Amino acid sequence: MSKEQQRREAVQQAVGRIRDQLQGREISKETLSIVEAELIKLANKEDLFSFEDFPPPSDEDPRSSCLYRLSEDEDHGLALYANVADGKVDAPPHDHTTWAVIVGLKGQEENRFYDKAATGVSQKGSAVVEKGKGVCLLADDIHSIHIRKGEPVLNFHMYGLALEQLHNRRYWSEPKQEWKVFPAHVDIRDAR
Numbered sequence: 237m238s239k240e241q242q243r244r245e246a247v248q249q250a251v252g253r254i255r256d257q258l259q260g261r262e263i264s265k266e267t268l269s270i271v272e273a274e275l276i277k278l279a280n281k282e283d284l285f286s287f288e289d290f291p292p293p294s295d296e297d298p299r300s301s302c303l304y305r306l307s308e309d310e311d312h313g314l315a316l317y318a319n320v321a322d323g324k325v326d327a328p329p330h331d332h333t334t335w336a337v338i339v340g341l342k343g344q345e346e347n348r349f350y351d352k353a354a355t356g357v358s359q360k361g362s363a364v365v366e367k368g369k370g371v372c373l374l375a376d377d378i379h380s381i382h383i384r385k386g387e388p389v390l391n392f393h394m395y396g397l398a399l400e401q402l403h404n405r406r407y408w409s410e411p412k413q414e415w416k417v418f419p420a421h422v423d424i425r426d427a428r
């Protein structure tokens with residue numbers, strides 16, 4: 237079996253187990269920890285997820301990160317992506333309007349968590365996403381993402397609904413001092 241086939245099979249099996257376990261259950265931090273555990277198991281198949289297979293944006297690309305679609309249900313649910321970054325990333329505090337689970341494979345991504353404040357946000361904690369570690373976010377939870385230049389990052393992002401369908405994700409613009417809407421993603425690459 238080719239590496240691509242092995243990867244597709246491993247992804248389908250992991251997503252299938254997640255689908256079965258979420259069936260009929262309400263989404264909570266507890267059910268999302270099941271998703272996290274399955275994605276950590278998938279991340280352990282290291283040879284199937286390399287930077288050769290999921291290259292970060294090239295030096296000429298103005299973006300420092302990009303997304304590859306690994307799986308998505310027909311109704312756009314259970315959307316799984318490989319996110320790769322090479323270079324500095326500072327994504328502002330934002331929500332997702334659906335649940336999200338991030339699990340690390342390579343490198344380190346700092347996540348900071350926030351409460352909504354009268355004006356903007358107030359930080360309430362942080363966690364590093366790296367190999368074997370993840371974070372789980374409910375639809376209203378707010379986080380920001382920080383990656384340092386020098387070590388490329390590869391991780392899994394799974395959402396309750398595909399990113400192209402999320403038209404109302406909000407982020408806090410510190411310079412503008414206001415909540416703004418992220419345009420839905422349009423540049424997701426299909427994994428080989």
Ligand SMILES: [Fe+2]
Nearest residue numbers: 330332336379
């Ligand atoms: Fe996010």
